[in-house]
Amino acid sequence: MDSAAFIAATRYCRRKVVTRHLDAMEFRHAIPQGSLVELVAQVTHTGRTSMRVLVNLYREDMYSDERELACTGTFTLVALDDAGQPVAVPALNTAEERALAPHR
Amino acid sequence: MDSAAFIAATRYCRRKVVTRHLDAMEFRHAIPQGSLVELVAQVTHTGRTSMRVLVNLYREDMYSDERELACTGTFTLVALDDAGQPVAVPALNTAEERALAPHR
Amino acid sequence: MDSAAFIAATRYCRRKVVTRHLDAMEFRHAIPQGSLVELVAQVTHTGRTSMRVLVNLYREDMYSDERELACTGTFTLVALDDAGQPVAVPALNTAEERALAPHR
Amino acid sequence: MDSAAFIAATRYCRRKVVTRHLDAMEFRHAIPQGSLVELVAQVTHTGRTSMRVLVNLYREDMYSDERELACTGTFTLVALDDAGQPVAVPALNTAEERALAPHR
Amino acid sequence: MDSAAFIAATRYCRRKVVTRHLDAMEFRHAIPQGSLVELVAQVTHTGRTSMRVLVNLYREDMYSDERELACTGTFTLVALDDAGQPVAVPALNTAEERALAPHR
Amino acid sequence: MDSAAFIAATRYCRRKVVTRHLDAMEFRHAIPQGSLVELVAQVTHTGRTSMRVLVNLYREDMYSDERELACTGTFTLVALDDAGQPVAVPALNTAEERALAPHR
Numbered sequence: 001m002d003s004a005a006f007i008a009a010t011r012y013c014r015r016k017v018v019t020r021h022l023d024a025m026e027f028r029h030a031i032p033q034g035s036l037v038e039l040v041a042q043v044t045h046t047g048r049t050s051m052r053v054l055v056n057l058y059r060e061d062m063y064s065d066e067r068e069l070a071c072t073g074t075f076t077l078v079a080l081d082d083a084g085q086p087v088a089v090p091a092l093n094t095a096e097e098r099a100l101a102p103h104r
Numbered sequence: 105m106d107s108a109a110f111i112a113a114t115r116y117c118r119r120k121v122v123t124r125h126l127d128a129m130e131f132r133h134a135i136p137q138g139s140l141v142e143l144v145a146q147v148t149h150t151g152r153t154s155m156r157v158l159v160n161l162y163r164e165d166m167y168s169d170e171r172e173l174a175c176t177g178t179f180t181l182v183a184l185d186d187a188g189q190p191v192a193v194p195a196l197n198t199a200e201e202r203a204l205a206p207h208r
Numbered sequence: 209m210d211s212a213a214f215i216a217a218t219r220y221c222r223r224k225v226v227t228r229h230l231d232a233m234e235f236r237h238a239i240p241q242g243s244l245v246e247l248v249a250q251v252t253h254t255g256r257t258s259m260r261v262l263v264n265l266y267r268e269d270m271y272s273d274e275r276e277l278a279c280t281g282t283f284t285l286v287a288l289d290d291a292g293q294p295v296a297v298p299a300l301n302t303a304e305e306r307a308l309a310p311h312r
Numbered sequence: 313m314d315s316a317a318f319i320a321a322t323r324y325c326r327r328k329v330v331t332r333h334l335d336a337m338e339f340r341h342a343i344p345q346g347s348l349v350e351l352v353a354q355v356t357h358t359g360r361t362s363m364r365v366l367v368n369l370y371r372e373d374m375y376s377d378e379r380e381l382a383c384t385g386t387f388t389l390v391a392l393d394d395a396g397q398p399v400a401v402p403a404l405n406t407a408e409e410r411a412l413a414p415h416r
Numbered sequence: 417m418d419s420a421a422f423i424a425a426t427r428y429c430r431r432k433v434v435t436r437h438l439d440a441m442e443f444r445h446a447i448p449q450g451s452l453v454e455l456v457a458q459v460t461h462t463g464r465t466s467m468r469v470l471v472n473l474y475r476e477d478m479y480s481d482e483r484e485l486a487c488t489g490t491f492t493l494v495a496l497d498d499a500g501q502p503v504a505v506p507a508l509n510t511a512e513e514r515a516l517a518p519h520r
Numbered sequence: 521m522d523s524a525a526f527i528a529a530t531r532y533c534r535r536k537v538v539t540r541h542l543d544a545m546e547f548r549h550a551i552p553q554g555s556l557v558e559l560v561a562q563v564t565h566t567g568r569t570s571m572r573v574l575v576n577l578y579r580e581d582m583y584s585d586e587r588e589l590a591c592t593g594t595f596t597l598v599a600l601d602d603a604g605q606p607v608a609v610p611a612l613n614t615a616e617e618r619a620l621a622p623h624r
Binding site: 434435436437438439440441442443446 | 538539540541542543544545546547550
């Protein structure tokens with residue numbers, strides 16, 4: 001899930017990013033062997049140099065249409081310039097943020 | 105790319121599947137280290153027991169918006185029943201196939 | 209860090225265990241390539257069927273004595289019987305728990 | 313199989329090589345878990361800057377002498393100089409090529 | 417190197433095998449990154465239920481013909497029947513053994 | 521086990537180290553799948569530029585307190601300076617060595 005957060009944040013700001021914080025996580029369902037796993041990551045909020053990324057992990061049976069949200073994590077990552085110092089990221093459009101609000 | 109084809113075919117028929125054929129592939133661009141890679145796989149055609157899956161591999165710079173189709177592969181997979189014998193798969197809707205025609 | 213928590217909890221109760229919860233985590237220091245990493249995991253508190261495990265990740269230079277606590281995580285795991293149902297774990301001795309209190 | 317092609321081509325020309333083309337492949341036999349797999353790769357034809365490499369994958373039971381050719385692939389790789397430009401490779405001896413002709 | 421010894425012994429007796437002993441090993445040359453590595457393993461001696469396997473590790477430059485024996489190991493493996501008990505292996509032909517004698 | 525030896529030697533001398541020799545090893549017990557494995561490595565003797573490291577591998581059942589020494593190895597590693605030449609390591613205190621004597 002941290003890889004998915006890393007890719008989403010990198011794509012958002014096109015900068016080197018590091019993870020600074022991970023919110024508490026609940027593991028709702030175990031993931032049996034032989035499951036398909038889908039990770040969906042999305043930047044849901046931005047600060048001046050930080051991005052909050054919501055990662056949903058869906059578990060899916062290989063041989064049925066059963067599918068469920070198994071786990072949700074919220075990561076905070078910071079963008080760094082070439083000298084390793086925090087650097088500003090583009091602000092997320094307010095309308096976009098409002099649409100994503102339930103996730104915040 | 106074979107994993108992406110495997111997942112797309114499994115999801116399509118919810119059966120055990122095996123790869124039978126891979127069409128010739130052209131590697132248009134090398135993939136430098138430190139690239140993001142995105143695989144997009146789609147069932148584009150079905151026979152009685154077989155599925156043709158198109159896999160596109162996109163390469164993307166981590167730190168710019170540069171992105172390109174680096175490689176395209178077409179896999180044919182067959183669905184198997186519990187005894188390991190080929191088994192019928194749902195036919196792909198003709199309208200869907202027509203929409204996907206340029207890929208065939 | 210989840211592997212370290214898993215091993216500590218398994219050793220404590222000698223049962224199958226699953227992770228149910230991960231407390232919020234702060235990543236204090238990045239971990240440069242070529243570091244040694246040491247994980248120290250300890251059961252610090254028990255419920256009827258659950259164990260709380262504190263995991264400290266220390267980062268250490270390979271070629272100097274520099275060493276620091278890079279990250280701390282607290283995992284809650286539940287013991288399961290053969291039918292996959294939560295099962296009681298031995299209570300942690302109160303004196304032991306008191307000694308571990310600052311970690312709780 | 314691409315690794316085997318890569319090693320055979322590298323050894324042939326002692327240059328950096330990249331894969332440009334993979335001929336269509338037939339997967340004749342599935343490879344059950346617990347099989348031994350042997351890859352045999354051979355440069356069978358050369359162009360000015362390219363090498364054609366035939367890769368045969370044999371599957372072998374661990375606990376019997378059963379062994380079969382499971383899959384055959386033909387890769388085309390190009391040699392590159394230090395600037396990343398295609399560079400001439402030694403010509404394969406014609407007599408050698410004739411001996412390898414059935415594979416071409 | 418233990419994998420190579422395992423495969424050579426499995427192929428020799430077509431039985432489940434376990435490693436029992438590894439002779440002292442000298443590491444003559446370090447193996448720089450970007451080397452090709454070739455492992456050659458051969459059963460050189462048999463006891464009633466055991467096989468001695470010589471494994472030679474050759475290191476080879478990718479971009480020159482430089483090649484050297486970097487390391488040699490001698491493993492003793494025992495064949496097991498389905499109950500996990502040592503089981504007789506075919507005797508190595510004496511003439512074969514004599515030919516391999518310098519390795520013993 | 522070589523990784524454990526590498527870490528113990530690196531921590532002892534805080535230098536680049538390479539393995540030069542491995543003493544003969546006896547594999548007393550097989551390690552069934554689903555075991556926990558604990559590696560304990562300790563510098564037991566020093567030469568001018570070399571360190572002898574004893575590595576004990578303990579195997580432990582996941583679901584019982586059964587635990588046993590499965591394998592013991594003794595590695596000799598040499599410290600290297602930045603030019604790749606052997607370089608002196610701190611001498612191990614004689615009292616310490618005496619205490620470790622049974623391992624030598």
